[in-house]
Amino acid sequence: MSGLVTIEKTEAQWKHQASIYHREYGISHSVGSLDGTYIQIRNIGDRTNWICRKRYPAINMTIMVDASGLICYVSCRWPGSMHDSTVYRNTDLYRVANRPPPGRWEPFPGAVVLADSAYIGIVGDNLLLAHPRFRRLTAQNARFYQ
Template identity: 35%
Template sequence: MAALDLAFFHVPIQRKERTSKEELTVDYTDTELRARYRFGREGILFLSDLVRDRLTRQTNRNHALSVEQQTMVTLRFLASGSFLQVIGDLYDTLGLDKSTVSRVVDSVLDALCEKRNEFIQWPTNLNQTKAEFYEFAGFPNILGAIDGTHIRIKRPHHDEPSFINRKGYPSLNVQAVCDAKGRFTNINANWPGCCHDSHVFRTSQVCAHMERNGNWENGILLGDSGYPCRSFSMTHFLNPNEQHHRRYNRCHAVTRSIIERTFGRWKRCFHILHSEIRMDPKKVTKIVMVCGILHNICIQLNEPDVADELVNEDVENGNNYNGQQDGRGIREHIADTYFNRH
């Protein structure tokens, strides 16, 4: 693993012959690094190694930016949400102007986007995924929680009305699915803000996949009222009159809240998602995707020590349902079977 180059921290670095993993002598602690870059020393090295092949400069110039420096400039941009010029000013000892920072950020974003299929993946162990969701409130057969969130952008030069959302500002409508641990299993950031959640879902690869493979036996998604109630996607009862309908709604809300908490954690970590991103929508799409990748890597590298805990994969999943294969029929079956206390 290559060493982390922190030469622009205004702190002395012990110079010595390069080795495969040289010691770092930097005043910043891991806590201080995370406050600025959202990753500690090992995390920054991990990310740098991911993109090293794409970012290594084939030059003998003394002032060429190292892969670590390029990675950290980009992380600082995503973590702070500051303008590119401000990011350049932070590293004035390196002589970074706005154009240089822009090129660095573009290169790192492109390199990380190429890794998206490694870090944003649909669940493969379906029984474990269902069991982990079941632990929240006893809702069976869940593969993911789905929701949309708006990322504010500057007013685009072309087709501006399409990007104005129902709250009156330009945005991208980002649809995401997460698992019970808050990891993104799918992100779709290709639609302008005027598009309704149901349209984004209906035209998405997730919907196509669930139509082919998803059902009550194989697993379903949980969504709010902005999504259709289908055989593979459950919404809540709008006007629950029965007690078991109300229990279903409470359980639905508790389980689905994981996607809302994931969005909150995601945006707190990468402040650029909170502010207006003053870039072309296509570049904003790339930024959103990279922030999703980094979010999952954050979880991967900082996961609590629960690896040895056994997951109950014997949770009853209702495979014997033989009723109508439509959303409302299956929803009624779930409410009556799991939440009707006779």
């Protein structure tokens, strides 16, 4: 199993993933997609911190997949009540993406990971975020998100 779930790919492998995203979706430099989801659990006692926004006890899982749909990173250790961005800030992926070079995880210069608007406010870690629907888009952003 070692090496199956990993961000340790060569620059050429990451560039291949970016080429798939570009070919399929027209998004350049993207090497993966990041999202949070809930894993429903049985609550023990009256611990409310495990209750998620969908009103059931859960673990909040952060997962990143590449353009081929292979899991590159997963973390599932935080209570369902925690917001996706808070969970992400507590992951090893966040830490390696934000450490100073050398040692920073950077698949290749300019590489980004796609994420939804739950990750707004996280800066400096090469996330490309979906624009929130409730905000007005500038002309430049409107062209980008078409």
